[in-house]
Amino acid sequence: GIQVEQSPPDLILQEGANSTLRCNFSDSVNNLQWFHQNPWGQLINLFYIPSGTKQNGRLSATTVATERYSLLYISSSQTxxxxxxxxxxxxxxxxxxxxxxxxxxxxxxx
Amino acid sequence: SAVISQKPSRDICQRGTSLTIQCQVDSQVTMMFWYRQQPGQSLTLIATANQGSEATYESGFVIDKFPISRPNLTFSTLTVSNMSPEDSSIYLCSGGGGRGDTQYFGPGTRLTVL
Known part of the structure; x- marks a missing residue:
């Protein structure tokens, strides 16, 4: 079956720092979404991004479907x-x- | 977008009992799904809730343990039957337009089985 690998597994940042999260996948996809699960367990949609680049405030995401990866950028991180x-x-x-x-x-x- | 609510938000249950979780969507959606998130783990799909017919279960999940109903396009229930401590998880429902469409999630039901 399809493999979905995210890296890094854990990340600690100082407030104000930037970061990049990566998602590699092993097959062609119809849909790729990024979610944030807050400490209360709620899953929040961040991006629907099967290809291309999107930005929403301090967050942006890029999916390169032909190379089977997606990146989530967080700038000026907050607690x-x-x-x-x-x-x-x-x-x-x-x-x-x-x-x-x-x-x-x-x-x-x- | 769709707004999804779940009831109850959390429960503590005794071994051997059953719990029914309700999922309500504020608009008609083509697809509804149920997921399980065990402690410290990612989400795993339990089944697709089919409107007016039997749910479609993923490998490792069976109807006797997780009966699902979906009487219309905005409502579904998941029952966790004959519970054991291993069933302690967050159960989430999702809804969306179907293949390739955005999926939205409910807030989850946090279940603890003693």
Whole structure:
């Protein structure tokens, strides 16, 4: 089956620092989403990005589908950015079902 | 976008009992799914909730343990049956337009089985 690998698994930042999270995948995809899971367990949609680049405030994401990876950039990090970041994929052969990576746990220190 | 609510938000249950979790979407969605997130782990798909017919289960999940209903396009339930401590997890429902479409998630139900 498809492999979804996220790196790094854990990341500690000082407030104000920038970071890049990576998601590698082993097959063609219909859909790629980035989520932030806050400390209360809520999954928040960050980006729907099967290809190309999108930006939303301090966050941006780029997916290079032909090379099978996606990057999530966090600039000027804040303590509220702490939590787990997941990428999730919908395979071309499936219908809406998402396969999740193992996540990157981010801690931003004041 | 879709706004999804779940009830209950959390529960503590005794071994051998069952719990039914409700998922409500504020608009009609084509697809609804149920996921499990075990402590410290990522999310794993349990099943696709099919409107008016039996759910489609992923490998490792069976209807007797996780019966699912979806009577219409905005509502679904997941029952965790004959619970054991290994069932302690967060259970999340999601909804969206289908293949290649954005999926939205409910806030999750945090289940602890004693």
């Amino acid at each position: 509220t950015d702490s939590g787990v970041y997941f990428c999730a994929l919908d395979l071309r052969s499936n219908t809406g079902k998402l396969i999740f990576g193992q996540g990157t746990t981010l801690q931003v220190k004041p």
